Amino acid sequence: MELTVGPNQFFWKSDQWAALYNDLADAPVDRVVLGEVVCSKRLPFYQDRIPEAISTLLAAGKQVSLTSLALVTLKRERKLTEQLFEMGVGIEVNDLTALAYLPQDTAFSVGPLVNVYNESTLKWLAAHGATRICLPPELPLKSIQVLAAAAKDLDVAIEVWGYGRIPLAMSGRCYHARLHNRTKDNCQFACDQDPDGLEVHTLEDQPFLAMNGVQTLSDSYACATHQVKALTTAGVSALRLSPQSEDFTRLCHLFHQRMGGALDADTFAANARDLGTGMRLSDGFLSGARGADWSGS
Amino acid sequence: MVMEIVCPAGTPAALRAAVRAGAHTIYCGFADETNARNFPGLNFDRTEMREGVAFAHGHGSKVLVAINTYPRAGSEHIWHSAVSDAASAGADAVILADPGLLDYAARHHPQLRRHLSVQAAAANADVINFYAQSFGVKRVVLPRVLSVAEIVAINAQTEVETEVFVFGGLCVMAEGRCSLSSYATGRSPNMNGVCSPASHVEYHESNGTLDARLGGYAIHRVGKDEPAPYPTLCKGCFSAGEKSGHLFEDPVSLNAEQLIPQLQKAGVTALKIEGRQRSRSYVAQVVRNFRAAVDALDAGLPMPQGMLARLSEGQAVTTGAYKKTWR
Amino acid sequence: MPQDMPLIPIFPPVLARIFAPLPLLPLSLSLTAYSKRVANKHPGLFRRLGEHDHARYILDPTDLPFVICLEPKGGTPRVFAIRGSAEGDARIAGPLAALLGLVHGAFDGDALFFSRDLVIEGDTAAALALRNAVDDAELDISEEIAAMSGPFAQPLQRLFAFIQGRSGVFLSRPEEATLW
Numbered sequence: 001m002e003l004t005v006g007p008n009q010f011f012w013k014s015d016q017w018a019a020l021y022n023d024l025a026d027a028p029v030d031r032v033v034l035g036e037v038v039c040s041k042r043l044p045f046y047q048d049r050i051p052e053a054i055s056t057l058l059a060a061g062k063q064v065s066l067t068s069l070a071l072v073t074l075k076r077e078r079k080l081t082e083q084l085f086e087m088g089v090g091i092e093v094n095d096l097t098a099l100a101y102l103p104q105d106t107a108f109s110v111g112p113l114v115n116v117y118n119e120s121t122l123k124w125l126a127a128h129g130a131t132r133i134c135l136p137p138e139l140p141l142k143s144i145q146v147l148a149a150a151a152k153d154l155d156v157a158i159e160v161w162g163y164g165r166i167p168l169a170m171s172g173r174c175y176h177a178r179l180h181n182r183t184k185d186n187c188q189f190a191c192d193q194d195p196d197g198l199e200v201h202t203l204e205d206q207p208f209l210a211m212n213g214v215q216t217l218s219d220s221y222a223c224a225t226h227q228v229k230a231l232t233t234a235g236v237s238a239l240r241l242s243p244q245s246e247d248f249t250r251l252c253h254l255f256h257q258r259m260g261g262a263l264d265a266d267t268f269a270a271n272a273r274d275l276g277t278g279m280r281l282s283d284g285f286l287s288g289a290r291g292a293d294w295s296g297s
Numbered sequence: 298m299v300m301e302i303v304c305p306a307g308t309p310a311a312l313r314a315a316v317r318a319g320a321h322t323i324y325c326g327f328a329d330e331t332n333a334r335n336f337p338g339l340n341f342d343r344t345e346m347r348e349g350v351a352f353a354h355g356h357g358s359k360v361l362v363a364i365n366t367y368p369r370a371g372s373e374h375i376w377h378s379a380v381s382d383a384a385s386a387g388a389d390a391v392i393l394a395d396p397g398l399l400d401y402a403a404r405h406h407p408q409l410r411r412h413l414s415v416q417a418a419a420a421n422a423d424v425i426n427f428y429a430q431s432f433g434v435k436r437v438v439l440p441r442v443l444s445v446a447e448i449v450a451i452n453a454q455t456e457v458e459t460e461v462f463v464f465g466g467l468c469v470m471a472e473g474r475c476s477l478s479s480y481a482t483g484r485s486p487n488m489n490g491v492c493s494p495a496s497h498v499e500y501h502e503s504n505g506t507l508d509a510r511l512g513g514y515a516i517h518r519v520g521k522d523e524p525a526p527y528p529t530l531c532k533g534c535f536s537a538g539e540k541s542g543h544l545f546e547d548p549v550s551l552n553a554e555q556l557i558p559q560l561q562k563a564g565v566t567a568l569k570i571e572g573r574q575r576s577r578s579y580v581a582q583v584v585r586n587f588r589a590a591v592d593a594l595d596a597g598l599p600m601p602q603g604m605l606a607r608l609s610e611g612q613a614v615t616t617g618a619y620k621k622t623w624r
Numbered sequence: 625m626p627q628d629m630p631l632i633p634i635f636p637p638v639l640a641r642i643f644a645p646l647p648l649l650p651l652s653l654s655l656t657a658y659s660k661r662v663a664n665k666h667p668g669l670f671r672r673l674g675e676h677d678h679a680r681y682i683l684d685p686t687d688l689p690f691v692i693c694l695e696p697k698g699g700t701p702r703v704f705a706i707r708g709s710a711e712g713d714a715r716i717a718g719p720l721a722a723l724l725g726l727v728h729g730a731f732d733g734d735a736l737f738f739s740r741d742l743v744i745e746g747d748t749a750a751a752l753a754l755r756n757a758v759d760d761a762e763l764d765i766s767e768e769i770a771a772m773s774g775p776f777a778q779p780l781q782r783l784f785a786f787i788q789g790r791s792g793v794f795l796s797r798p799e800e801a802t803l804w
Contacts (some may be wrong), residue, residue, distance in 0.1 A: 070473055073420045075445060096396070096419075100427035115473060115487060117367035120397025138476040138485055139370075146370035169475040169531070171545075172420075172442025173624045179540055184624035200537045200544060203515040209477070211537055211544070217468070218480055284483070290512060291480035308672075308760035337749045338672045340758030496749040505742070525740050574752075576759045579732035589745075 001259055001280065002030040002238040004134070004159055006112070007037045007067040007092075009167060009214055009242060011191045014046040020171070020243060023051035026238040027249045028205035028256035031238065032057050034159065035066040035090050035291045036216045039174070041187070054089060060282075065090035070113040071170045071214070072097040092134075096249040099128060107131045112161055112240065113170070116142070128133065134240050136167045137222060141286050143229055147293045148235040155239040162224040163272070164242025165197060165210055166282075166291065167216040184214070196276075197243035207280065218291065220282035225258055225268045225294050227286050241283035247275040269296045300591045301567035303361070304584045305459060307574055311395075313347045313459070314564055314577035319588035324361040325573065326490075329548040331379040333361045333416060333489030346386040359389040365414035366490045367395045367473075377401055384409045392438065393417075394473055398434040406569040412436040412460070416473035416486070422454035428456050430550045436460055438569060440471050441551070444621045445559050452564030459570060461560060463553040464583055465571025467617050469546035477530040482510040493529045517548075524548070552614035555600060557590055612615045632731075632741050633721045635687035648690060652704035655692065659701040661768060662761070670699040672757035676750040680749035682710050684717035685705045694754075712744040716753070726755065727763055 005024060008017065024032055029159065034053060036043045050066075057064045068081050072095050082101040084091050093099060094111035102108065109132040116122055116133055125133065133156055135144060160297075176198065177187035178297045191198075197210030197217050207219040224239060231239070241248075241255060249273060256270045273279050284293030310368060312523035316325050326332025328340035342351060345510055350360045355496035361384035365412070368376035376398050376562045383391050384406045393399050400496035402411055415438040418427050430435045436458040439448060452459055470477070472486070479485030482497040499510045505521030509528040511624050516533035517526050526532060526548035550571075553560070557568065587600050663670060672678050673696055681694040691710050695702045716723070722741045724732040733755045736742035744751045769780050 001409070030602065036503075071420060071442070071474070073423070073443065075450070077308065078421055078423055096427065096529075097421060097424040100423040113474065115367050117393065117395065117487065118370045118372055118373050118397050119400055120368070121395055124396050124398070124400050136476070136486065136487075138479045143370040150370075162464070166476075166480070168477050169470040171470045172440075172618050173546075174598070175545060177624075179537060179544060183622050185621070198537050200535045202533055203536075204517055205536070206514065208514055216477065216531075218547070238514055241350060285476075290483035292512075307756060310760045310762050314729075336756070337674060339758075360657045430629035431653075447733060494749070495752045500743070500745055500748065502743055502745065507743075522740065524738050526738070527734075532802075536723040574756075575734055576729060576732040576755075577762075579735065582732075599689075 001228070001236060003028070003162075003255055003259070004031040004033065004238045005029050006134070006164070006240045006242045007033050007035055009038055009165070009215065009217070010195050010245070011039070011042045011189065012046075012048050012245070013192070015047045016195070016245070018049045018053060021057060023249045024252070025056050026060070027252040028250050029062065029241070031063040031065070033065045033067050033109075033111070037070050037094050037111070038170075039099070039191075039213045040069055040080060040215075044192075047275045054174060063090070065092045065109055067092045067111060068084045068094050068098040070094045070111075070167075073172070094259055100131070102129065103181065103256055105129070110134065112136055112159075113167060114236060116147070119147065123149055123152055123154060126151075126156050128247070130156060132157040132159065134161070137161040138285050138291065141227065141234070144231065144236065144286075145234040150168070152235055158235065159229055159238040159240050160224065160236050160239055161285075162239030163251065164221055164240075164244060165219070166222045166285070167217055168209070168291075169216040171214050171216070174214050176213050176217070178209070184265075187213075218282065220280040220292060220294070221272075221276075222285065223269060223272060223281040223283055224286060224292075225265045225272070226283055228265070228275060228288075230265065235265070242284075244276065251275060268297060299595045300561055300565065301399070301460075302584060302587050302591060303567045303569040304573070304580060305334075305465075305570055305573040306349070306580065307334065307336070307572075308577065309345045309349050309352075311573075311575075311577040312360075312580040313352060315584050316353050318357045318437060318581040318584040319430065320358055320584045322359040322361060322389070324397060324569075325351075326363040326365075327379050327382070329375065329379070329613060330488075330490050330510065331366055331367045331376050333414075333486055333490045334363075335366070336344045336574050337495060339567040339574060340602070342622065343386070346382070346388075348531040353562055354387065361392050361412060362388040362389045363392040363615075364398065365392050365394045365416045365501040367416075367487045368398055373397070373401075375605050377405075380409070381572075381610065390436070396431075399428070399434070407433070411436050412438065413441055413457075415439055415462070415472070418442075418471040418473045420471070422451045425451065425455050425457050429455070436566065437565050438462075441468055442471050442618050445556065445563055446621070447559070448565060448619075460567035461553075461565065462571055462617075463557065463560070463567050463568045463587065465575075466529075467546065467551040467552055467571075467615065472558065475531075481514055481530060483512075493527070498528055528536045541567050547615070550614045553616050553618045553619055554587070554590060556616060556619055557587075558594055558601065627751070632719050632725070632736075635685070635720045637687070640688050648705040648707060650776075651783070654780040655703035657706065658702070658765075658772065658780060659694070659703045659768065659775065661772060662763065663699055665768070666761040666763070667699065669757045670696055670701075672760060673753050676713075676747070679747060679750040679754075680712040681715060681750070681754055681786040682712035682715040682717075682746075683723060684709075684715055685720035685723055686717050687719050688738040689785045702798055712746065714748070714751040716742065716744055716751055716754070718742040724765065727758055727765065729762065749751070768773060
């Protein structure tokens with residue numbers, strides 16, 4: 001199985017953003033998806049760094065795609081989505097709006113925020129030119145097996161969410177702005193202080209979710225270390241790793257070792273956990289009773 | 298033209314109550330995972346659907362069948378037969394969200410009118426037109442993330458009819474793009490047609506304090522005499538940073554009754570009421586109010602003042618995203 | 625809060641005290657007979673309960689000194705009254721008028737719950753299934769009790785005749801009237 005790095009979900013300073021892609025040039029990953037998936041207001045802060053990041057990654061032999069926004073509403077956002085196809089790299093569609101602008105005979109990838117739950121939708125996307133689909137994180141292993149088998153016949157590569165805080169919801173409302181008693185239009189970029197999202201706790205102070213502007217993520221970091229074999233057998237062609245602010249390239253190395261069999265599932269989990277303080281792991285969407293569950297010890 | 302009132306029915310009794318109360322259109326679903334209100338004790342079997350459609354048609358009302366969850370890989374036939382059975386029951390349209398299922402319906406039941414469910418979260422004119430071209434969608438139920446100004450813009454750029462929510466439970470997340478519920482309980486709107494399912498809810502009342510948990514997570518605590526919220530995840534009480542409270546949304550429900558004239562000017566065809574899980578008494582009451590409102594509007598009379606707060610969650614209401622500051 | 629919000633009548637404590645010493649067996653037998661009648665007339669009610677049709681429900685009129693245990697038993701229901709409290713899968717508690725108003729479709733279950741007039745404990749899904757099933761059945765307790773015959777009819781008829789007119793509770797299914 002290959003490794004794909006998904007787009008950074010959080011709002012980082014542009015230097016930190018650019019540094020990630022510099023580092024990834026040397027990391028053992030096959031593919032990098034970059035660009036803004038959560039909030040169009042963040043893009044102006046780092047968009048002039050994108051071309052350089054792309055060329056660095058291409059020069060390092062990585063496959064590179066640009067993501068669309070996950071929820072396109074404004075005129076400016078529609079325009080932005082349309083312009084993606086003029087950038088000369090592959091496009092990862094994270095909202096079907098992008099398909100409205102798809103030039104004829106253009107291959108594209110589908111990101112985890114598009115609802116691909118069944119064979120018919122997969123076939124329909126393949127007929128439009130989809131060659132790679134990262135399945136929604138909430139899908140259980142059983143569905144992944146069925147879809148991976150169907151994708152094989154259609155020559156579509158299947159990816160599965162392998163690591164990182166799970167994107168659980170998108171909203172029209174910005175929760176970071178609400179937290180600071182601001183409206184979305186006057187958010188003053190309240191989300192830029194939380195490079196991995198802001199932890200949301202329950203009434204009993206149990207860590208539960210993470211807030212990231214208009215997006216809500218899991219508190220736990222999804223981690224498919226225990227399912228590597230099952231996913232390989234199912235025919236899944238890549239695991240998707242979602243960037244975090246600390247030691248992300250180290251994590252890519254760990255995953256590379258795990259895939260090659262140099263690390264067992266538990267050792268991997270222990271090492272991954274050591275990268276972040278108090279980090280919790282989960283793999284319940286793949287094989288538990290609910291998303292938050294973790295099959296490791 | 299009078300705006301169309303589209304009203305929920307979780308049971309045949311609620312359907313009849315809605316028809317009698319003056320609903321132009323009723324929406325309902327089969328009693329299984331194919332619809333997004335797959336709650337215990339609710340919905341229609343095949344016979345009830347046929348009878349319900351016949352009853353509605355006999356009184357000049359229409360019936361839309363919601364088949365708006367995302368079919369499960371390996372079990373798509375369950376959703377396909379729901380579409381076929383809706384067609385043979387005489388439904389006026391099906392409400393669908395999944396591209397694969399829309400494709401199926403367009404191919405196998407081209408005569409059956411197709412509406413795009415709110416679960417598809419189609420939030421701009423370009424994607425709406427794309428759904429229309431791809432699947433012949435005639436109407437879109439707009440996601441509850443749009444302001445009135447944005448609805449105006451959408452209607453200016455599409456021939457597809459628009460239907461908007463005006464009353465009832467409010468999803469604060471883009472519908473069909475939310476797996477909070479399956480993260481906490483294993484059951485989600487997209488896959489199972491449930492959100493924050495009752496099977497995972499626990500209430501405990503002691504000394505007047507009511508605690509509500511979902512999947513073991515403490516979501517709510519209210520004191521004596523405070524209105525009780527249902528522990529829907531996005532309306533729970535949480536803490537983040539220095540703050541605690543309803544970080545995502547207050548336990549309020551949508552009431553856009555007073556915005557009806559603006560929505561009509563915005564070119565909206567139909568007004569949708571949420572609540573297939575509510576009783577026939579609720580349904581009749583809400584329909585009567587909204588029917589009076591659109592009739593008054595049509596006759597050039599002032600809008601009747603609202604009297605529906607008691608039916609609302611938290612007994613408080615909001616106009617949601619229709620006013621931009623909500624965001 | 626709207627002005628025309630109906631107040632839920634509380635069963636008058638003086639009347640409630642009259643029930644305290646009453647033997648519950650005749651009431652239990654009558655309730656079972658009544659529920660069997662409902663089962664015959666509304667088989668759909670039990671189908672709607674689905675996987676919960678063997679649950680044990682505790683209906684607790686908080687203004688009366690007894691609770692009612694309802695066991696649907698997949699369509700051959702048993703109903704009996706117990707003094708004090710009882711264990712069950714789900715407990716639905718509230719003033720008698722709220723419970724009866726719910727049965728008769730005069731009140732909306734969610735609205736009663738939001739306003740704290742109704743308390744639900746235990747298996748929430750089972751409680752929800754019962755509420756939805758009953759709402760669909762369009763029951764009319766008075767009408768059906770009046771139509772009942774046999775040895776168990778009399779105690780119930782007497783009881784309801786007693787309550788009716790004195791407490792303001794919904795004993796009949798209201799027509800589509802201005803209840804709100």
